[in-house]
Amino acid sequence: MLPPSLREAVTVTTAGATGVARMVIQGLLELVDDRAAATEATEFLTARLPGYAPMWHIANAVRSAEPAEALxxxxxxxxxxxxxTVKAAVTWVGERGEPVTFAPSSSIVGQVLAQLPAEIRTGEPLIALAGADAIGPTTVLNIRGTRELARRLPTLVVTTALKLVPAPVFDRLGAPVFEHIPLASFVGxxxxxxxxxxxxxxxRAAELRE
Known part of the structure; x- marks a missing residue:
C-alpha cells in the first residue's frame, strides 16, 4: 500500500513538478526503512510520472548508501x-515593469505571480514566465503552449536544478500534455x-551523468 502522499502524487493535476516532487519525497521517507518497498515504489512512480525530471534525482537518492539522508x-x-528562484524572478519582472503572462501548471510561477503588483498582472502582456518539467542540454520539456508563448514574448523560465537531467534521461521523458521547446527559445x-x-x-545539464 502506497502512502497517501504517493497516491496523490500520481493523480494531482495542480501541484506542478515541484509540488509533486515534495509529495514523492515525503512518501518515500515513510518507506525508506524498507529498502525493497522504497525501490518498488520508486520504480512505480518513475513509470507513472514520465515527464518529471525530479524523479531521476529522487531515484538516485533512493539507490544511494543513505537514502533517507539523501532524500x-x-x-x-x-x-x-x-x-x-522566486525572489530573482520577482526582481526580473519588477525591473522590466511590463505586464506579464505565464504558462500554466508551475507552482513556482504561481508563487512569483502572487508577489507581483496587480498592475503588472493585468494589461496586454509584453513578457512571460514559464516553469519547466525537465531541462536537458538543448531542450525544455513543459506544458503544451509554452513553445507558442516563447515565440510570441520574451519568456523567462523559473525553476530549480532538480529539473536538470543529462541527455539520455531527458530523451526518455515526455507525456501527451508536454511539449519540447528549444532551450534557446527563452531569454533566460x-x-x-x-x-x-x-x-x-x-x-550544466550536459555535465550531469546518468
Whole structure:
C-alpha cells in the first residue's frame, strides 16, 4: 500500500513538478526503512510520472548508501532553491515593469505571480514566465503552449536544478500534455536564484551523468 502522499502524487493535476516532487519525497521517507518497498515504489512512480525530471534525482537518492539522508537533503535544497528562484524572478519582472503572462501548471510561477503588483498582472502582456518539467542540454520539456508563448514574448523560465537531467534521461521523458521547446527559445533561466543564459543552463545539464 502506497502512502497517501504517493497516491496523490500520481493523480494531482495542480501541484506542478515541484509540488509533486515534495509529495514523492515525503512518501518515500515513510518507506525508506524498507529498502525493497522504497525501490518498488520508486520504480512505480518513475513509470507513472514520465515527464518529471525530479524523479531521476529522487531515484538516485533512493539507490544511494543513505537514502533517507539523501532524500531529506534534496527536500531542504529544494525549499531553499525555490525561495531564491522566486525572489530573482520577482526582481526580473519588477525591473522590466511590463505586464506579464505565464504558462500554466508551475507552482513556482504561481508563487512569483502572487508577489507581483496587480498592475503588472493585468494589461496586454509584453513578457512571460514559464516553469519547466525537465531541462536537458538543448531542450525544455513543459506544458503544451509554452513553445507558442516563447515565440510570441520574451519568456523567462523559473525553476530549480532538480529539473536538470543529462541527455539520455531527458530523451526518455515526455507525456501527451508536454511539449519540447528549444532551450534557446527563452531569454533566460532562473535556476536556484541565478539568472542564467540558456547556453549556461544547457552546459550544466550536459555535465550531469546518468
Amino acid at each position: 531529506r537533503r534534496i527536500r531542504a535544497e529544494l525549499d531553499h532553491s525555490v525561495e531564491n 533561466v532562473v535556476l536556484d536564484g541565478e539568472i542564467l543564459t540558456p547556453g549556461e543552463v544547457g552546459r
